[in-house]
Amino acid sequence: MKKILLLTIAITSGALLAASAGDAKENYDKTCAKCHGADGKGQTKMGAKLGIKDYTDAKVQAGFTDDQAYKSVKEGLKDKEDKILMKPAEGLSDDDIKALVAYVRSQKK
Numbered sequence: 001m002k003k004i005l006l007l008t009i010a011i012t013s014g015a016l017l018a019a020s021a022g023d024a025k026e027n028y029d030k031t032c033a034k035c036h037g038a039d040g041k042g043q044t045k046m047g048a049k050l051g052i053k054d055y056t057d058a059k060v061q062a063g064f065t066d067d068q069a070y071k072s073v074k075e076g077l078k079d080k081e082d083k084i085l086m087k088p089a090e091g092l093s094d095d096d097i098k099a100l101v102a103y104v105r106s107q108k109k
């Protein structure tokens with residue numbers, strides 16, 4: 001009985017993990033792609049206006065740590081003149097944000 005229970009838990013948590021990976025793409029497409037582009041290159045109207053970098057470029061990816069990226073997405077990002085570049089993420093849990101950072105990392109070519 002215990003074994004079956006453990007097996008069920010293992011299967012369910014596997015399914016949950018797979019679901020959250022899908023959610024990251026969904027969240028990205030919904031909330032991030034309008035600026036960063038679906039492919040992460042930032043070739044959007046907003047991207048051009050705000051000077052968004054190409055996140056498929058390994059050098060750009062090396063320019064920030066996971067922690068910085070997490071903080072920027074969670075708390076938002078301002079430029080030197082205190083102008084808002086990226087608003088704090090709304091309606092995303094800490095885990096959602098972590099998954100989004102991992103998703104952005106996966107855009108590196």
Ligand code: HEC
Nearest residue numbers: 031032035050051052053064068069072073085086089100
């Ligand atoms: C209003 C447009 C806009 C939206 C929407 C947006 N960003 Fe950004 N983001 C920017 C700008 C502008 C920068 C700063 C320029 C750059 O580094 O490319 C930036 C920077 C970043 C960085 C680098 C952070 C750092 O510390 O250097 C990451 C990672 C990032 N965004 C992820 C996301 C994710 C994930 C989402 C969706 C939840 C998102 N962005 C939504 C405009 C946006």
